Amino acid sequence: MHIMEGYLPAAHCIGWSAAALPFLALGVKRLSARLRDDPEARLLLGAAGGFAFVLSALKLPSVTGSCSHPTGIGFGTVLFGPSIMSVVGCVVLLFQALLLAHGGLTTLGANCFSMAIAGSFSAWAIWRVGRAVGLPVNVTLFLAASLSDLATYCVTSLQLALAFPDPVGGVAGAAVKFLGVFAITQVPLAISEGLLTVLVMNLLRSHAGEAVAGVLPAFREVGR
Amino acid sequence: MKVQNTLLGLGVVALAVIPLVLVSPVRKGEAVFGGSDDRATQLIETLRPGYQRLMTPLWTPPGSEVESLLFGVQSALGAGALAYCLGYWRGRRTARRDHAARD
Numbered sequence: 099m100h101i102m103e104g105y106l107p108a109a110h111c112i113g114w115s116a117a118a119l120p121f122l123a124l125g126v127k128r129l130s131a132r133l134r135d136d137p138e139a140r141l142l143l144g145a146a147g148g149f150a151f152v153l154s155a156l157k158l159p160s161v162t163g164s165c166s167h168p169t170g171i172g173f174g175t176v177l178f179g180p181s182i183m184s185v186v187g188c189v190v191l192l193f194q195a196l197l198l199a200h201g202g203l204t205t206l207g208a209n210c211f212s213m214a215i216a217g218s219f220s221a222w223a224i225w226r227v228g229r230a231v232g233l234p235v236n237v238t239l240f241l242a243a244s245l246s247d248l249a250t251y252c253v254t255s256l257q258l259a260l261a262f263p264d265p266v267g268g269v270a271g272a273a274v275k276f277l278g279v280f281a282i283t284q285v286p287l288a289i290s291e292g293l294l295t296v297l298v299m300n301l302l303r304s305h306a307g308e309a310v311a312g313v314l315p316a317f318r319e320v321g322r
Numbered sequence: 323m324k325v326q327n328t329l330l331g332l333g334v335v336a337l338a339v340i341p342l343v344l345v346s347p348v349r350k351g352e353a354v355f356g357g358s359d360d361r362a363t364q365l366i367e368t369l370r371p372g373y374q375r376l377m378t379p380l381w382t383p384p385g386s387e388v389e390s391l392l393f394g395v396q397s398a399l400g401a402g403a404l405a406y407c408l409g410y411w412r413g414r415r416t417a418r419r420d421h422a423a424r425d
Contacts, residue, residue, distance in 0.1 A: 099359070100359045101359075101362070102359060102360075102362075102363050102375075103375070103377055103378060103379045104375030104376040104377040104378055105363060105366055105373075105375055105376075106376065107376070108376060111376070141407050141410065141411075142407070144403045144404075144406070144407050145403065145404050145407040145408070147400070147403060148399070148400040148401065148402070148403030148404035148405075148407070149400065149404055150400070151396055151397065151399055151400025151403070152396075152397045152400035152401050152404065153400075154396075155393045155394075155396040155397035155400065156397065157357065157393070158337075158338050159338060159341040159342055159345075159355045160341050160358075161340070161341045161344055161345065162341075162345075162358075163341070163345040163354055163355060164355060164356055164357065164358045164361055165355045165356065165357050165358065166357065166358040166359075193396065194396075195379075196380070196381070197381075197383075197392055198383065198389060198392050198393065198396070199379040199381065199382040199383060199389075200359065202377065202379055203377070203380070204376050204377050236326075254362075258362060258365075258366070262366050262369045262370055264369060265369070272369060275365055275369075276362060276365065279358055279361045279362050279365055280358055280362065283358045284358075286337045286340075286341070287337075289333075289337060290333075290334045290337045290338070293330045293331075293333045293334050293337075294330070294334055296330055297327055297330040297331060297334075298404070300323060300326065300327050300330075301327070301408060302408065302411075304323060305408050305411055305412040305415070306407070306408065306411030306412065306415070307415075308411075308415070309407075309411050
């Protein structure tokens with residue numbers, strides 16, 4: 099989902115950065131309040147950030163013959179809410195832009211918007227709706243993680259289509275082409291992300307029930 | 323829970339392996355399993371031939387080996403942080419349980 103450095107016109111770079119900033123500002127505010135009120139949250143944040151770091155470094159092969167990577171955003175969103183997770187996602191993207199030449203500084207706003215913001219807010223919406231209608235925890239978790247992963251790549255496709263409309267088909271035509279590159283590749287990866295999110299949350303709930311007690315019901319202790 | 327976790331892990335492995343089997347290894351002059359980000363960049367080049375990018379990366383890893391090193395570092399840092407937290411909580415829970423058993 100990384101839009102490579104320099105591949106957006108200046109107006110789009112500024113526009114997406116401006117759109118991302120209020121979310122990030124809110125996220126930083128929420129994050130500092132959360133860490134002040136609950137020192138334990140520091141550790142949980144490390145776990146959520148770690149998960150996003152691992153998943154966004156895993157370039158997995160897909161059925162379309164190209165490779166892409168999951169985002170790891172849904173996991174932390176369930177634990178911390180979308181605005182805090184937006185900040186974490188932005189840190190991951192900055193790391194990749196500066197050290198890996200993946201994404202870039204001019205496209206950071208747009209990439210933050212698709213992965214960190216659209217990803218976390220869609221995960222949050224799915225998580226809340228799923229819980230409200232009484233879907234099982236792990237099913238909801240799977241849906242939130244995998245669909246938000248997919249949403250990120252759809253947003254990236256739309257961002258690119260807006261910047262580079264097809265000479266014949268316009269924005270819609272370009273969107274179809276970019277979705278062809280990103281969305282189909284991403285389907286199996288999104289499923290992987292959903293499975294991994296449920297797996298790690300299972301571990302978290304069985305080994306550290308009290309750390310996530312406010313969010314998820316802990317498993318009954320094994321062997322007791 | 324153990325069964326579920328094993329199945330989840332196997333599912334992830336299967337989803338990564340199946341494409342390797344399904345996609346034929348040679349496509350006409352095209353790198354197989356290249357990054358989708360690069361495919362998108364190629365698509366931009368076809369939509370806007372001769373597009374001048376606004377900026378090039380400040381620093382690019384010298385060579386694919388160094389790049390894979392840095393990706394390795396990224397996932398190691400992430401896995402380390404996650405495992406540290408899980409181990410810490412698990413250890414604390416065990417310690418509390420032992421403490422409670424002694425009292």
